[in-house]
Amino acid sequence: MDQILTISNWIIHWGAIIVFALLLLVFVYFSILYLIDIRQTKHTIRRNYPLIGRMRYTLEHLGEFFRQYFFAFDRDELPFDRAERSWVYRAAKHEDTTQGFGSTRALNQKGDVFFVSSAFPKLASEAVEPKAITFGEHTARHPYSTNSIVNISGMSFGALSEPAVRALSIGAAKAGVWMNTGEGGLSPYHLEGGCDIVFQIGTAKYGVQDSEGHLDTDRLKKVAAHDQVKMIEIKLSQGAKPGKGGMLPGAKVTAEIAEVRNIKEGEDSISPNRHIDIGNIDELLDMIVKVRELTGKPTGIKLVVGEMQFFDDLFSEIHRRGLEYAPDFITLDSADGGTGAAPQTLMDYVGMTVRESLPGVVNRVTSYGLRPRIKIIATGKLIIPGKVAWAFAMGADAVVSARGFLFSLGCIQALKCNHNTCPTGITTHDKKLQKGLVPEEKAERVANYVSEMKHSVGLIVHACGVSEPRELTRQHVHIIQDQSNSIRYSDIDPIPEEGKRAG
Helix, strand or coil: CHHHHHHHHHHHHHHHHHHHHHHHHHHHHHHHHHHHHHHCCCCHHHHHCCCHHHHHHHHHHHHHHHHHHHCCCCCCCCCCCHHHHHHHHHHHCCCCCCCCCCCCCCCCCCCCEEECCCCCCCCHHHCCCCCCEEECCCCCCCCEEECCCEEECCCCECCECHHHHHHHHHHHHHHCCEEECCCCCCCHHHHHCCCEEEEEECCCCCCCECCCCCECHHHHHHHHCCCCEEEEEEECCCCCCCCCCCEECHHHCCHHHHHHHCCCCCCCEECCCCCCCCCCHHHHHHHHHHHHHHHCCCEEEEEECCCCHHHHHHHHHHHHHCHHHCCCEEEEECCCCCCCCCCHHHHHHCCCCHHHHHHHHHHHHHHCCCCCCCEEEECCCCCCHHHHHHHHHHCCCEEEECHHHHHHHCCCCCCCCCCCCCCCCCCCCCHHHHCCCCHHHHHHHHHHHHHHHHHHHHHHHHHCCCCCHHHCCHHHEEEEEECCEEEEHHHHCCCCCCCCCCC
């Protein structure tokens, strides 16, 4: 008993000393911070409110993560509100996507669209699979046919982590959709799942560039030799930063990424704001033909539309040169699109949204008689069925999405894509953060998202009285003019007579 009392007294004695020492250290620590705050001159809040002012930065940081859970309503947030994100999450998990008690979407706001339901909608027994479309059937040695309606847009290895790319590749193969590599080159992880691949050539031509930044034909042939690589996309600009090239911080340029991109490890990877060898329409058309002839694969372009006159000039020059110079597809990105980090100035103020550009470009390609030659792919915040169906009604042949598939992987819109600190492991190369992203598990969610998107777009299609998405037209969409009036899209932006300008 005496021994127990001795030990207890010893614990109490030294415990008190340790607690006192810790309290003293805390006091000294905060005293030092107090003195630093009142003496520094850079931060007004900290100088006027020492110690307490520091809480502002902590709360600001935490607010980025908790705002969406505690303070935001279903339709409040940007770039994607809770309602849209929740639909994707539920779809990816193969959960019920129905909702009770009515819509939380405002249905009478000027500019909003809705679909015209038919008095005689299609029965489930009348539903058909989406029609197949063929890219490059008139020009490429190896045309590409697919009936997929929603595919994975360009996201580079480097901007995305290894497990994220693997999950997307495996999921795309399960769902039967294509995956765009983005401008960061073709990695083994793109090929791993066995999916169809669109290889993107960005302005820096990563993976297929020579020492001076020009196209290395041998490297390109090696990439195109993969059977999985079905098409080549020449990117002129992208939604996150129209007028500026891609940006990958040096901290994310690992040895493996450097090898795939053919660049130096650990250095910032900054693409030029345009291809150094494509400075006008003539050079663009020459490059399209060169790439198509080298690879034998359908070749197209991707851009954010800035001026419609570009398409008048482009299509007129195609007619002058010959139809073999036409791109096999045009991917229209939206000025409000983009998964990567970008200057806010460009994101907020440069380029057209796909909502404005898609109808206009479809009109022009049709009026120049090039619709049979050129397929139109739409992208830019098209992550839910209503927006995908709208794109088909405007004349798109296919839709691609980046952020929709990021949400299917578990993205929580933390807006940390450029800091290598993504909490879901999607856009970071920190192995500790990547461990939560299990590719095999997330691949199932990617496939589920595609499956539910196809089903839900079909609900809209059948409600409109047609059998599949590519039968939708502008006659099926109304746009709200004011709170008591709406008109058909076809009345404000009809598709012109085909071939009208071809001469």
